[in-house]
Amino acid sequence: MNNLDTLLKEENNVLTRFRNHRIRQSRRFVVLVAGAAAMLTVAGCHKKAAAAPPPPPPAASAPAPTASITASPDTISPGQSVVLAWRTTDANSASIEGIGPVPTSGTRTVQPTESADYTLTASGDGGNATATAHVTVNQPASAPAESNINEQVFEENVKPVFYDYDSYDIRPDAQSVISQDASYLNQHPELKVVVGGYCDERGSTEYNLALGENRANAAKQALVSAGVSPDRLRTVSYGKEKQFCTEHSESCWQQNRRAQFTLDQ
Amino acid sequence: MNGKKSPLYLFSPFCVSLLILIVAPALHAQDWVRTGTNLGVQRIRLAAASFKPMTSDVQSLPLKSIFDQTLYNDLKNAGIFDMVSQSMAPPEMPGSPQEIHLDQWAAPPSNAAMVAFGNIGVTDGRVTVQGFLFDAKNPQTPQILGKQYSDIANDENTRQIAHRFADEIIARLGGGVNGICETHIYYVSTRSGHKEIWVMDYDGQNAHQLTHLDTISLSPRISPDNSRVAFSSLGRDGWTIRMYSLTLNRIVHFVSPGGTTLSPAWNSDGSRIAFSSSRTGDNEIYTASPDGGDLRRITSFRGPDVSPVWNPKTNSQIAWVSGRTGLPQIYIMDSDGSNVQRMTDGGYATSPSWSPSGQFLTFAWNRHYGPGAPGGQDIYIMDIASKRWIQLTHEEGANDFPSWSPDNRHIVFQRDDQIWTMLSDGTEQQQLTHGGSNTMPNWSWK
Numbered sequence: 001m002n003n004l005d006t007l008l009k010e011e012n013n014v015l016t017r018f019r020n021h022r023i024r025q026s027r028r029f030v031v032l033v034a035g036a037a038a039m040l041t042v043a044g045c046h047k048k049a050a051a052a053p054p055p056p057p058p059a060a061s062a063p064a065p066t067a068s069i070t071a072s073p074d075t076i077s078p079g080q081s082v083v084l085a086w087r088t089t090d091a092n093s094a095s096i097e098g099i100g101p102v103p104t105s106g107t108r109t110v111q112p113t114e115s116a117d118y119t120l121t122a123s124g125d126g127g128n129a130t131a132t133a134h135v136t137v138n139q140p141a142s143a144p145a146e147s148n149i150n151e152q153v154f155e156e157n158v159k160p161v162f163y164d165y166d167s168y169d170i171r172p173d174a175q176s177v178i179s180q181d182a183s184y185l186n187q188h189p190e191l192k193v194v195v196g197g198y199c200d201e202r203g204s205t206e207y208n209l210a211l212g213e214n215r216a217n218a219a220k221q222a223l224v225s226a227g228v229s230p231d232r233l234r235t236v237s238y239g240k241e242k243q244f245c246t247e248h249s250e251s252c253w254q255q256n257r258r259a260q261f262t263l264d265q
Numbered sequence: 266m267n268g269k270k271s272p273l274y275l276f277s278p279f280c281v282s283l284l285i286l287i288v289a290p291a292l293h294a295q296d297w298v299r300t301g302t303n304l305g306v307q308r309i310r311l312a313a314a315s316f317k318p319m320t321s322d323v324q325s326l327p328l329k330s331i332f333d334q335t336l337y338n339d340l341k342n343a344g345i346f347d348m349v350s351q352s353m354a355p356p357e358m359p360g361s362p363q364e365i366h367l368d369q370w371a372a373p374p375s376n377a378a379m380v381a382f383g384n385i386g387v388t389d390g391r392v393t394v395q396g397f398l399f400d401a402k403n404p405q406t407p408q409i410l411g412k413q414y415s416d417i418a419n420d421e422n423t424r425q426i427a428h429r430f431a432d433e434i435i436a437r438l439g440g441g442v443n444g445i446c447e448t449h450i451y452y453v454s455t456r457s458g459h460k461e462i463w464v465m466d467y468d469g470q471n472a473h474q475l476t477h478l479d480t481i482s483l484s485p486r487i488s489p490d491n492s493r494v495a496f497s498s499l500g501r502d503g504w505t506i507r508m509y510s511l512t513l514n515r516i517v518h519f520v521s522p523g524g525t526t527l528s529p530a531w532n533s534d535g536s537r538i539a540f541s542s543s544r545t546g547d548n549e550i551y552t553a554s555p556d557g558g559d560l561r562r563i564t565s566f567r568g569p570d571v572s573p574v575w576n577p578k579t580n581s582q583i584a585w586v587s588g589r590t591g592l593p594q595i596y597i598m599d600s601d602g603s604n605v606q607r608m609t610d611g612g613y614a615t616s617p618s619w620s621p622s623g624q625f626l627t628f629a630w631n632r633h634y635g636p637g638a639p640g641g642q643d644i645y646i647m648d649i650a651s652k653r654w655i656q657l658t659h660e661e662g663a664n665d666f667p668s669w670s671p672d673n674r675h676i677v678f679q680r681d682d683q684i685w686t687m688l689s690d691g692t693e694q695q696q697l698t699h700g701g702s703n704t705m706p707n708w709s710w711k
Contacts, residue, residue: 204615206528207593210548210569213525217546236503237525
């Protein structure tokens, strides 16, 4: 019992770590994208300046544009929305970094997952003007839900598939489970899924890992046959390294011989 | 049932004839007969005298005690000696050839044919050992060995000196087969809270943790030159093979193919690695160079294929486990995938290890496996040419992952959650590890 508890804990730690790693990676990605965008903007300006013919003297009457932008509210939790409202004067065009060209004045609702600066650039005959609104996104202690479907909802809808002893064939009674799982996944095409293959405690560690891989794969193939894109499905074998039930009985072993579906985060 | 079976079952007429059939062709090269079965060959009666402390340094007595115990255990574990128990030894502590009375050692009750003796001292933080091996039945020119060792004085070094002296004695008296006292066992332990790769001396001493990956790491396999450990480890994208360098003390480059990749195995010259990978969707056996390059697939059947091991004598054959006909069975094939031969005739057979002599497989087998069937997973050895087998463990826990010692005389294996060793005839079983879960042992090549 204790060993298994430890193992499960171990498994959870591993999963948490991977998730955190993933988040760190995605943060890094955002920073990179922002950096790259900034560089492009700078480079673009240079180019324009270099390529432009000697500037005609600006019409004496063209006033310099002005720009202002607000974010409301300016502090949110992940998943909440922010309304950006902006105004410009004497501008021919306007754009917001990260959003693109926008009308010269207007509002837009955004759902940032990370704290962000929204920089409005207004361009007119009289030159350019910029204004920035900052939105702070409070990161909760736990990982943010990337979708409003959480593990619990997911597992209520996408049920595991159980296997016979030493077998990875989809049983007739599992076909209806597969159909329901597939229809839920087809209704939620944004979800990516880990198909985990599990074995009971009997038999040998290495062989069970290979058998678990075959179980995960059989479930994946069944979902693919039911119309789920294989790109959304990733298989991982847990062999007998992780158990759902820890008694030494046939009913418990049956619980452990399964393909389990979890959100791929 | 009569509870524990005594090793005498081996002497039933059937077993005896079986053993003779198995070992007869190898008599010229192997000492397996002598060491494994005791048939027809008397073990050498050997006494290990208490070593004489030569200095009064405070470390002397504790180190002497460690030395005496390690040497005695090493010689006893070797499987080729009939050890004189300490209570039968003459009441003397000879520190040098001048001090020994060989006639007393040769006489009853010790009846020693050979005596190992010597002295140990600690000076200026260094331990020095002089060890001798004398032939008690040849008083004219009794000396067979005289060795001197010196190292920084600590428990670990003292144990290593005893191992080296024991290996000298075994090499001299053991038919030219080197001893295993300086070898190591790599294994998986949960003592840190995660399944990590650990290593210990062959006798279970000096255990320490190698990897700190905080995930699940399994199936450690040490390279023939003792420089790297290949193992499989669970990462974000499932199981990959990873490589730990014992010279750099860190993970080094290995390109693991995609999919669930498991159970690495070195060939005996370290030039190829075999493993199981599901990169095509079904676990198959592949071989690759030690950095993961030059990948070659050598099996293609529906069903799990896993746990390959090379014939270390030739590197031209691979034994592995396949579920192509249902329950897993042991198969062998040429290392290019040709000449597939099934070795086991039923039940649930896994975890092969090929003997260094090339002649035998050892593996875990449950001959009456099925839903609802009781446990009974035991270690067996099989003569490859004849496919005749012998059961080595009986009605004691679930046994798995046997691994041969380089001298062919020992097998280390997992019983339930701990690591045990035995002679390769199944006798002298002893538990090496205690505490936590310690599994999947792999014996080093030297």
